[in-house]
Amino acid sequence: DGGITQSPKYLFRKEGQNVTLSCEQNLNHDAMYWYRQDPGQGLRLIYYSQIVNDFQKGDIAEGYSVSREKKESFPLTVTSAQKNPTAFYLCASSIELGGVPPMNTEAFFGQGTRLTVV
Amino acid sequence: GDSVTQMEGPVTLSEEAFLTINCTYTATGYPSLFWYVQYPGEGLQLLLKATKADDKGSNKGFEATYRKETTSFHLEKGSVQVSDSAVYFCALRKGAAGGTSYGKLTFGQGTILTVHP
Numbered sequence: 001d002g003g004i005t006q007s008p009k010y011l012f013r014k015e016g017q018n019v020t021l022s023c024e025q026n027l028n029h030d031a032m033y034w035y036r037q038d039p040g041q042g043l044r045l046i047y048y049s050q051i052v053n054d055f056q057k058g059d060i061a062e063g064y065s066v067s068r069e070k071k072e073s074f075p076l077t078v079t080s081a082q083k084n085p086t087a088f089y090l091c092a093s094s095i096e097l098g099g100v101p102p103m104n105t106e107a108f109f110g111q112g113t114r115l116t117v118v
Numbered sequence: 119g120d121s122v123t124q125m126e127g128p129v130t131l132s133e134e135a136f137l138t139i140n141c142t143y144t145a146t147g148y149p150s151l152f153w154y155v156q157y158p159g160e161g162l163q164l165l166l167k168a169t170k171a172d173d174k175g176s177n178k179g180f181e182a183t184y185r186k187e188t189t190s191f192h193l194e195k196g197s198v199q200v201s202d203s204a205v206y207f208c209a210l211r212k213g214a215a216g217g218t219s220y221g222k223l224t225f226g227q228g229t230i231l232t233v234h235p
Contacts, residue, residue, distance in 0.1 A: 006161075033223070042207065042227040043162075058222075090161055092223075106152055106211075107223055109161035 002027045006091050006110035012118050013078070013085065021076045021113045023091035030096045032074035033107065036060060037088040046089075049074055050096055078115060089113045120145040124208050124226035131198055131233050139193040139229045141182075141208035149210040151175075151184050151191040152223070156205040165193075165206070198233045205230050 004025040013019045025032065031050050035043040045058030049068040063082025068074055074093075078085045092107040125140040143149065150169040154162040166175030171186035180195045191208060208226040 004161075035225075040227060042225040043223075045222060048222065092162075106150075106164050106167055109154075109163070111161045112159075 004091060004093055004108055004110035006089075006113050008113060009111065011113055011115045013115060015117055016080045018077055018079050019115065021078070021089055021091075021115070023074045023076065023110060024072055025074075025091075025093045025108075025110075026072060027093055027108060028071070029093035029108070030071070031094045032068070033092040033094075034058075034064070034066065034074070034076045035090045035092065037090060037112075043090065046076065085115055086117050087115060089115060120149070120210060120212075120224045122208050122210055122224055122226035124206075124229050126229070128230035128232060131231070133200055133233055133235050134197045135233075137193070137195040137198045137202075137231070139206055139208075139231070141191045141193065141226060143189050143191065143208075143210050145189075145210055145212065145224075147212050149212040151182070152209045152211065153180070153182055153191070153193050154207040154209060154225075156207065156228070158204075162207065198231075200233050200235055203231055203233045 007022045033048045034046040037043050044060050046064050047058050047066040049055035052068055052071050055066050055068050063079055065077045090112045091110045094107040095105045121144045123142050152167045153165040155165045156162050166177040168175040168184035174183045182191050182193045205228045207228045209223045211223050
């Protein structure tokens with residue numbers, strides 16, 4: 001079955017450590033996204049990538065890093081510089097067909113990773 | 119910048135009640151509009167979408183109509199079930215001008231819906 005797989009589902013990190021969240025998709029989508037979800041705040045965009053070897057900062061990129069070496073994979077590293085990393089992290093992907101107005105596409109989401117700093 | 123505003127929750131209803139969750143947006147250009155649903159501990163699933171003015175998206179008994187004149191995309195369901203208990207997100211998405219597509223989703227803050235038997 002096609003879809004997006006995030007791992008692990010739960011992750012615990014000690015203060016001062018870097019951790020990497022995995023996101024893999026087999027939908028052949030060009031674009032991939034990382035969102036952070038906090039209670040009562042909706043989803044905020046951390047990073048996005050439209051093509052391999054290219055990525056852009058979103059609204060809250062400080063303390064995070066990403067790579068896009070393969071079309072299928074978009075791992076997110078939460079660094080020790082992120083002051084408040086405890087959150088639910090969601091990865092998404094979409095076809096990017098271009099055009100104004102945008103084509104009739106939507107983003108598909110993984111099941112999320114809950115990161116807790118202990 | 120673009121923004122989405124949803125009605126504040128939580129919303130608590132009895133089974134078979136009528137549901138409305140309000141959503142209004144601010145955006146330039148021609149966004150597509152979406153409703154996503156999130157069940158406890160899971161990611162987001164697309165519920166319905168509309169890509170131009172006056173389009174109606176529908177799925178699983180839920181409906182929403184893209185109203186450009188009021189910049190709204192309110193979610194409705196005539197008879198809710200306990201299984202509809204979840205968090206509902208309104209979102210917009212648009213491409214950039216000049217033919218370069220950047221499909222960033224802008225989300226509302228989410229509305230928690232609880233349905234009691």
